[in-house]
Amino acid sequence: MRPILLQGHERSITQIKYNREGDLLFSVAKDTVTNVWYSVNGERLGTYNGHTGAVWCVDCDWDTKNVLTGSADNSCRLWDCQTGKQLALLNTNSAVRTCGFDFSGNIIMFSTDKQMGYQCFLNFFDLRDPQQIEDNQPYLSLPCNDHKITSAVWGPLGEFVIAGHENGEFNQFSAKSGEIIKKAKEHTKQINDIQTSVDLTMFVSASKDNSAKLFDSASLDHVKTFKTERPVNSAAISPTMDHVVMGGGQEAMEVTTTSTRIGKFEARFFHAAYEEEFGRVKGHFGPINCVAFHPDGKSYSSGGEDGYTRIHYFDPQYFDFELEA
Numbered sequence: 001m002r003p004i005l006l007q008g009h010e011r012s013i014t015q016i017k018y019n020r021e022g023d024l025l026f027s028v029a030k031d032t033v034t035n036v037w038y039s040v041n042g043e044r045l046g047t048y049n050g051h052t053g054a055v056w057c058v059d060c061d062w063d064t065k066n067v068l069t070g071s072a073d074n075s076c077r078l079w080d081c082q083t084g085k086q087l088a089l090l091n092t093n094s095a096v097r098t099c100g101f102d103f104s105g106n107i108i109m110f111s112t113d114k115q116m117g118y119q120c121f122l123n124f125f126d127l128r129d130p131q132q133i134e135d136n137q138p139y140l141s142l143p144c145n146d147h148k149i150t151s152a153v154w155g156p157l158g159e160f161v162i163a164g165h166e167n168g169e170f171n172q173f174s175a176k177s178g179e180i181i182k183k184a185k186e187h188t189k190q191i192n193d194i195q196t197s198v199d200l201t202m203f204v205s206a207s208k209d210n211s212a213k214l215f216d217s218a219s220l221d222h223v224k225t226f227k228t229e230r231p232v233n234s235a236a237i238s239p240t241m242d243h244v245v246m247g248g249g250q251e252a253m254e255v256t257t258t259s260t261r262i263g264k265f266e267a268r269f270f271h272a273a274y275e276e277e278f279g280r281v282k283g284h285f286g287p288i289n290c291v292a293f294h295p296d297g298k299s300y301s302s303g304g305e306d307g308y309t310r311i312h313y314f315d316p317q318y319f320d321f322e323l324e325a
Helices: 130-135 252-257 316-320
Strands: 004-006 013-018 024-029 034-038 044-048 055-060 066-071 075-080 086-091 096-101 107-112 120-126 140-144 149-154 160-165 169-174 180-185 191-196 202-207 211-216 222-227 232-237 243-248 267-271 277-281 288-293 299-304 309-313
Touching (some): 013 055, 013 288, 013 299, 024 055, 034 066, 066 107, 075 096, 075 107, 120 130, 120 149, 149 191, 160 191, 202 243, 211 232, 211 243, 243 288, 243 299
Parallel strands (some): 055 096, 191 232, 232 288
Antiparallel strands (some): 004 309, 024 034, 034 044, 055 066, 066 075, 075 086, 107 120, 120 140, 149 160, 160 169, 169 180, 191 202, 202 211, 202 232, 211 222, 232 243, 243 267, 267 277, 299 309
16 A cells, blocks of 8 residues: 655654544654644644744644644744644743653653753643743753753653663653652663653663664663664554564765665564564655654554655555564
């Protein structure tokens, strides 16, 4: 089956995200627009307009009521998903790199970049307290002095945030006290992406050191490693199969010096248990910046440096596929 091509951005895609039901797909890019699409046919539902810089991250809460975006215009914004109305504007001193709703949808976290003399901070706001939003005062703001956060997700039950740093280490930050609960360092270079499994018990990390690794969310135990020959920009865990999909390719700035054949712009599928690659999907004309599985496990999407998002529906053979051990 041919992939559905979503053409809604003029610049490279930075993140894509499905909502929990999987009927909507959110995409953000370096061109200030946040798009939302129907994932079933690729029709564009609408846009969230307001940012004035590249949008780095997007998240949607559990019941698809609100959308959160973080941007290089030094703001994190909360939107009404249905109407596209801006509900809150949180100004920061530097670009917002990651953002996310906790399980309840009441607490949001976002991290800011270390730039222009400002520290990298991890901020927590409680949306039930309008005063926090009004005064732009997070109930918890954690400075990360050493290495900035490059990717972060909420852990199970909204108790902590798992953050990946530019030096390759992970920290669990408590959302209540702000203290570091656990640390781990398995990667040698920057963490580009962290995505959790559906039940939040595991997460997969994608790193510049040419590998993706699977971890236990609570203990930060390193379970599996998936190796490639190129930097991995994004990795996602299938909700129904023991599969991991990875997207990458060489750095965007080096693309023009190589032919597309050498570029390795395929999405790669690995078996989560055996750590073996069993399939590739071609298509993008540049590195893949983000991948995401549909919550029903029957399709996946990838967003690339070429500004396109592709929704791929799996063939029936995929579901009967057994890796020969």
